[in-house]
Amino acid sequence: MKLNLALAQICTQLGCVEANLDKHLALIQEAHGQGADLLVFPELSLTGYVLQDLVPSVSHRPTMEDPVFRPLLEASQKLDLTVGFVDEDRRHRFFISAAYLSKGEVVHVHHKVYLPTYGLFDEGRFFALGDSCQAFNTRFGRVGMLICEDFWHASPPYLLWLDGADLFLFASASPGRGLSAAPQLESARWVEHINRAYASLFTAFVAHANRVGFEDGLHFWGGSTVFDPNGEPLTHGPYDEEALTLCQIDLNQLHRTRARLPLLRDERTSMVERELNRILHKP
Amino acid sequence: MLENTGIDLTINTDLARQILTGFIRSELKRMGFTCAVIGLSGGIDSALSCYLAAEALGPENVLAVRMPYRTSSKDSLDDAQRVIDATGVQSLTVEISGMADALIEKFPDMDPVRKGNVMARCRMIVLYDQSSAFHGLVIGTGNKTEILLGYTTLFGDSACAVNPLGDLYKTHVRQLSRAMGVPEPVIAKAPSADLWSGQTDEGELGFTYADVDRLLYLLVDQRYSPADCVEAGFSEAFVQSVARRIQRNQFKRVLPPIAKLGNRTVGYDFLYLRDWGT
Numbered sequence: 001m002k003l004n005l006a007l008a009q010i011c012t013q014l015g016c017v018e019a020n021l022d023k024h025l026a027l028i029q030e031a032h033g034q035g036a037d038l039l040v041f042p043e044l045s046l047t048g049y050v051l052q053d054l055v056p057s058v059s060h061r062p063t064m065e066d067p068v069f070r071p072l073l074e075a076s077q078k079l080d081l082t083v084g085f086v087d088e089d090r091r092h093r094f095f096i097s098a099a100y101l102s103k104g105e106v107v108h109v110h111h112k113v114y115l116p117t118y119g120l121f122d123e124g125r126f127f128a129l130g131d132s133c134q135a136f137n138t139r140f141g142r143v144g145m146l147i148c149e150d151f152w153h154a155s156p157p158y159l160l161w162l163d164g165a166d167l168f169l170f171a172s173a174s175p176g177r178g179l180s181a182a183p184q185l186e187s188a189r190w191v192e193h194i195n196r197a198y199a200s201l202f203t204a205f206v207a208h209a210n211r212v213g214f215e216d217g218l219h220f221w222g223g224s225t226v227f228d229p230n231g232e233p234l235t236h237g238p239y240d241e242e243a244l245t246l247c248q249i250d251l252n253q254l255h256r257t258r259a260r261l262p263l264l265r266d267e268r269t270s271m272v273e274r275e276l277n278r279i280l281h282k283p
Numbered sequence: 284m285l286e287n288t289g290i291d292l293t294i295n296t297d298l299a300r301q302i303l304t305g306f307i308r309s310e311l312k313r314m315g316f317t318c319a320v321i322g323l324s325g326g327i328d329s330a331l332s333c334y335l336a337a338e339a340l341g342p343e344n345v346l347a348v349r350m351p352y353r354t355s356s357k358d359s360l361d362d363a364q365r366v367i368d369a370t371g372v373q374s375l376t377v378e379i380s381g382m383a384d385a386l387i388e389k390f391p392d393m394d395p396v397r398k399g400n401v402m403a404r405c406r407m408i409v410l411y412d413q414s415s416a417f418h419g420l421v422i423g424t425g426n427k428t429e430i431l432l433g434y435t436t437l438f439g440d441s442a443c444a445v446n447p448l449g450d451l452y453k454t455h456v457r458q459l460s461r462a463m464g465v466p467e468p469v470i471a472k473a474p475s476a477d478l479w480s481g482q483t484d485e486g487e488l489g490f491t492y493a494d495v496d497r498l499l500y501l502l503v504d505q506r507y508s509p510a511d512c513v514e515a516g517f518s519e520a521f522v523q524s525v526a527r528r529i530q531r532n533q534f535k536r537v538l539p540p541i542a543k544l545g546n547r548t549v550g551y552d553f554l555y556l557r558d559w560g561t
Contacts, residue, residue, distance in 0.1 A: 181291065239301075
């Protein structure tokens, strides 16, 4: 089965959800026109990233009743999409979130589980930690969705892999840092390196959509990628520019790669569980 | 001084240029501006800012302002003109002698440092007034080395709307300037604030930019402790003097503290980016 994947690299208005929604709807039209089946938006694509005290004022619930999600759910009749937003739960905790929308339904919501709160990052000050890491079924197979720092730790991708994910959708608002003599920033090199590693280790498709633009002096570097189950790069979006990057993936590649390299088959989950319990519970 | 430290301060100048021009363009647009104003001293930092702004916005949208004082060196003026001619930016020359002298004359015992600060602040006044007249934002020229060492005049040369050079050490400024075609005489000459005759940065600081940039890279970027730096080959006295300077000049890098009384205080828990809503 072929899947036409589209990765949106957009710049956003900080704290202006309606303006950002307009941009989403325009890009959905464009992606649909180019034959996309699934469109991935970056982290916090509806709100902007360095929200700070704006967090409580930009939250939206992923339901048909919500004025921002209604048009997005309608648009998801044409193609599946993942969007970045701030979710506010019933007890008024705020989460950096990603929602997978398909055929007018909210298929899955992921709350970011790792919140970087060091160096230039301050997410833990404003957001609650997500509490689960679960794969979910889509019309293209079983998918795992993670947000930025989530995949800077090996644990969430590993859990999603064990939970059946064969297509990983990563969404980021990654600020560029680490200028040296190298052609890429260190942050870009690091992220591409681990995306490729996950694709290779899990013999799965790994797609990453990163935003662009500036917020004060922080710039977001784009450079969205798709890696195949052999760890081969299928596409690479431009650095530092808005773009819609399309990539057709052949889901049958999973069969071919796993026949050659059955890392999933040979994964010893009972041993992992036993040793993890020993390590975590030792006196 | 340090031969085998293995510290490489080479940067990818194409990447820096792309990011910094993007920064100028994006931030000005967010604030509703298409034009910029720059105080052009004839030195390398303001020259680089000028080149970056011209590339980001188009030279017709940049106003370079030369602001000589009576004792400013003629070379400075000529070098600034070289930059204006090379970039094709708009330009203006506003002598600050009248403004500065009006204050200096009231205090005959004013020492050179006070006079220098008066001149730097006069230049700030001129630039901000031109910012209004030209409807352009003031582009900063302060590099990372001088910001960390506090080798700036508070509310003087450090005053600006956005600063594209603030994360580049002097060493990096030289590389990027060369890559962008800043005239060689501007790059090669000894850095100087030109606030009094014979003044040079390195003479005043007591060390070279080449040496201090390598130390700052370890101390700040790589989070080395002072002891780690000594182990890496820098002298104890040099390390201590620079570490002390960085600490003592933190006040030039932060907003003045507000005494907290309420539950929500500007500077503590009233947190929004400058780009709020843009």
